[in-house]
Amino acid sequence: MILLIQYTLLFASVLMLVALGGCFSEHSGVINLGLEGTMVMGALGGALTMKYMSGAYGPVIFFTVVLVSSLSGLAYSALLGVAGIRFGADQTLVGTAMNMLAAALATVIVKSINVAENPDNVSSTVQYVQAKKALVYRIKGFQFNWFTLVALILLICSWIVLYKTRFGLRLMACGEHPQAADSVGINVRKMRWAGVLISGFLAGLGGIVYITAGVSEWKFETGVAGFGFLSLAVMIFGQWKPVNIALAALLFGFFRALSNVYSGFDFLAALNLPGSVYNMMPYVISLIVLAFTSGNSRAPKAEGIPYDKSER
Amino acid sequence: MMKKQKTAILENEAFLSVISSFLCIVIGLFLGFLVLLIINPASAAEGIVTILKNYLIYPSKPAALKYFGSTLVKTAPLLMCALSIQFCYQAGLFNIGAAGQYVAGAGAALYGALYFKLPWLVCLLMAVAAGVILGCIAGILKAYFNVNEVICGIMLNWIGLYLVNMLLVRVKEATSPYTLGVARTNPSALLPTMGLDRLFSNNKYVTIAVPLSVLIAILIWIVLNKTVMGYEIRGTGLNRDAARYAGMKEKRNIIMTLAIGGALAGLGAAFLYLTGYEQWSTTQSSVPGMGFNGIAATFLGGLDPIGTVFASYFIQHITGGGSYLDKTVYPSQISDLISAIIIYLCGFVLFFKLSINRRVAASKEAQRAEKGGDKA
Numbered sequence: 138m139i140l141l142i143q144y145t146l147l148f149a150s151v152l153m154l155v156a157l158g159g160c161f162s163e164h165s166g167v168i169n170l171g172l173e174g175t176m177v178m179g180a181l182g183g184a185l186t187m188k189y190m191s192g193a194y195g196p197v198i199f200f201t202v203v204l205v206s207s208l209s210g211l212a213y214s215a216l217l218g219v220a221g222i223r224f225g226a227d228q229t230l231v232g233t234a235m236n237m238l239a240a241a242l243a244t245v246i247v248k249s250i251n252v253a254e255n256p257d258n259v260s261s262t263v264q265y266v267q268a269k270k271a272l273v274y275r276i277k278g279f280q281f282n283w284f285t286l287v288a289l290i291l292l293i294c295s296w297i298v299l300y301k302t303r304f305g306l307r308l309m310a311c312g313e314h315p316q317a318a319d320s321v322g323i324n325v326r327k328m329r330w331a332g333v334l335i336s337g338f339l340a341g342l343g344g345i346v347y348i349t350a351g352v353s354e355w356k357f358e359t360g361v362a363g364f365g366f367l368s369l370a371v372m373i374f375g376q377w378k379p380v381n382i383a384l385a386a387l388l389f390g391f392f393r394a395l396s397n398v399y400s401g402f403d404f405l406a407a408l409n410l411p412g413s414v415y416n417m418m419p420y421v422i423s424l425i426v427l428a429f430t431s432g433n434s435r436a437p438k439a440e441g442i443p444y445d446k447s448e449r
Numbered sequence: 450m451m452k453k454q455k456t457a458i459l460e461n462e463a464f465l466s467v468i469s470s471f472l473c474i475v476i477g478l479f480l481g482f483l484v485l486l487i488i489n490p491a492s493a494a495e496g497i498v499t500i501l502k503n504y505l506i507y508p509s510k511p512a513a514l515k516y517f518g519s520t521l522v523k524t525a526p527l528l529m530c531a532l533s534i535q536f537c538y539q540a541g542l543f544n545i546g547a548a549g550q551y552v553a554g555a556g557a558a559l560y561g562a563l564y565f566k567l568p569w570l571v572c573l574l575m576a577v578a579a580g581v582i583l584g585c586i587a588g589i590l591k592a593y594f595n596v597n598e599v600i601c602g603i604m605l606n607w608i609g610l611y612l613v614n615m616l617l618v619r620v621k622e623a624t625s626p627y628t629l630g631v632a633r634t635n636p637s638a639l640l641p642t643m644g645l646d647r648l649f650s651n652n653k654y655v656t657i658a659v660p661l662s663v664l665i666a667i668l669i670w671i672v673l674n675k676t677v678m679g680y681e682i683r684g685t686g687l688n689r690d691a692a693r694y695a696g697m698k699e700k701r702n703i704i705m706t707l708a709i710g711g712a713l714a715g716l717g718a719a720f721l722y723l724t725g726y727e728q729w730s731t732t733q734s735s736v737p738g739m740g741f742n743g744i745a746a747t748f749l750g751g752l753d754p755i756g757t758v759f760a761s762y763f764i765q766h767i768t769g770g771g772s773y774l775d776k777t778v779y780p781s782q783i784s785d786l787i788s789a790i791i792i793y794l795c796g797f798v799l800f801f802k803l804s805i806n807r808r809v810a811a812s813k814e815a816q817r818a819e820k821g822g823d824k825a
Contacts, residue, residue, distance in 0.1 A: 168599075170545075170599070170603075216793065220793065220796045220797065221796075224796070224797055224799075224800045225799065225800070226796030226797060226799065226800070227796060227799075229543045229545065229599055230744065230748060230792070230795065230796050231793060231796045233545065233741055233744050233792070234744075234745075234789055234792035234793035234795075234796065235793070236741070237738070237741055237742075237745075237785065237788070237789040237792065238786065238789035238790065238792075238793060240785070240789075241782045241783075241785035241786040241788075241789050242786055242789075244780060244782040244785075245484065245488075245780050245782050245783060245786055248780035248782070249488045249779075249780065252777060252778070252780075256777050259776055259777070259780070261780075358782075359734060359735065360735055362734045362735055363607055363734075363735060363736070366603045366604075366606075366607065367607075369600060369603065370600075370603075370604060373600060411615050411618070413611040413612075413614050413615045414611075414615070416607075416611050417607070417608055417611040417612070420604045420605075420607045420608045420611075421604075421608060423604055424590075424601065424604045424605070424608070427590070427594070427596045427600065427601065427604075428590055428594045428596060429594075431590075431594050431595045431596045431597070436597075
């Protein structure tokens with residue numbers, strides 16, 4: 138039971154962070170399908186930091202890891218900004234390319250490092266057993282992960298930024314009607330850049346939270362197993378609103394956690410369903426929800442359309 | 450006179466597409482070369498040559514021919530996925546779900562072959578049916594429930610993956626997560642080779658799938674450009690409201706387009722798995738890249754079926770080349786990296802074309818100004 142709560146909280150934090158990222162990007166008018174890849178790059182930055190800092194003072198490790206992974210995500214999302222905002226490229230295409238690029242790039246980087254250290258080691262695994270201890274706080278049998286707290290703080294920040302600041306309201310205007318926003322003097326391109334970079338920041342952080350959930354080494358060939366895409370589902374399920382996103386993340390995180398620990402529950406084990414069923418559940422639910430809610434969807438109206446000043 | 454001719458060529462749309470694609474490839478290869486340089490400067494040149502040479506690194510001709518065959522075997526499914534995405538793109542639909550339709554096709558084909566022990570033609574049709582079902586779900590959700598086909602496709606990709614994993618566990622080897630070998634369990638499910646294997650130094654994986662996939666590409670070109678159906682599909686893609694106003698049934702067209710896209714991707718999976726070239730791993734936790742690579746091939750091919758044939762081959766060629774790299778020096782994923790960079794650059798194709806167009810317009814303007822100056 139404790140394990141279930143622990144995993145639910147962790148997976149929910151991951152999904153919430155990345156979905157909030159997607160939320161910022163989409164509210165500014167850019168569809169970020171590259172979240173999966175951005176997570177991988179954030180995870181890579183964080184994992185390498187932990188690898189090289191093992192043995193340092195706990196809190197120092199923690200803050201450096203948070204900083205490096207979110208900045209890696211931010212830097213990587215600039216690829217979407219350049220192509221999608223500056224050059225008006227097809228955002229779906231660019232996002233897909235970013236996912237493939239991140240998977241390949243992370244594997245290449247990790248393998249090269251491993252081979253340089255030991256020519257016989259051609260694996261794509263990074264280990265961070267020591268440094269990982271800095272991330273958790275033990276309350277008896279329950280491991281509280283500091284990232285959960287960070288995720289909560291960022292949720293509150295996101296809500297305030299989006300609804301209570303001039304920046305947030307302007308950002309959302311750019312996703313609804315960029316021409317109107319432009320006509321009142323808002324720099325649409327700048328706002329979209331801000332949205333994309335914030336999404337990279339949050340997704341990068343989500344990446345490191347995901348790969349430190351439960352394990353203390355990561356094989357980068359596997360990427361992040363669809364969590365970026367699952368986060369998109371969370372974002373839609375949450376109708377692009379931070380609080381709803383948090384609730385949706387809890388629900389989806391719960392299913393994901395179930396697939397990890399269902400064999401520990403007698404009545405679930407008795408059902409004898411394969412783990413894939415629990416893994417599949419979130420996608421099925423979101424598909425059904427999509428079918429019923431898309432008629433009057435709350436999606437930003439101008440998302441996915443490159444901004445063209447000359448259109449009205 | 451010379452200059453005039455040059456401008457005329459540059460105004461040709463098809464030529465522009467080819468130039469833009471080549472530009473993507475050249476920049477992609479150059480960036481890949483830089484990565485090789487960073488990892489190990491000493492053998493970078495050799496590395497990039499290895500990737501580009503692929504099977505040509507074999508000194509003996511029969512061996513090279515054999516591995517040329519293997520590259521073709523993997524090109525066929527890629528081409529089918531690319532065509533699936535392309536066909537839907539013409540209707541303004543981004544069929545990212547091709548990856549899932551491919552997975553469904555693989556599941557159906559292998560289950561038919563290994564569990565029911567059916568002959569190859571039935572397995573092939575089952576794969577098509579599975580792809581069509583997934584395509585139809587996406588199409589119905591898009592047409593009647595206004596669900597974004599990209600999001601819906603992504604969800605279906607994962608649903609498909611988990612379903613197929615669950616299904617194929619029943620026909621896996623006892624000691625490994627891989628499905629049973631088709632050749633050993635049910636040879637009648639193997640696609641016929643029709644003597645093609647002998648052309649490629651007895652590479653038994655070269656089957657009718659290779660020529661069939663090229664034929665289907667040509668067929669798709671004809672359907673899109675020479676039939677009413679193709680005209681309606683392109684019309685729906687250009688302006689859905691205008692298409693409806695002109696009396697085209699845009700809802701039916703959307704569903705039909707995605708169903709055909711699904712059929713193509715499903716068939717692609719059958720083209721690979723029914724040769725016995727690969728076994729399905731029932732523990733894989735990510736959607737196979739074939740469908741996503743299809744996106745690369747279709748955009749690199751300039752959204753033209755015939756161009757896509759060459760683009761698909763090129764992508765498989767460098768992917769295959771990557772596996773010949775010295776693993777103690779370079780990871781083989783360098784080729785994936787290069788293909789990913791190339792896809793990313795394909796996003797800029799529109800920009801390349803625009804800037805070439807602008808150059809041409811500017812030089813024309815200059816010419817006109819010159820002439821005007823002469824007269825005055």
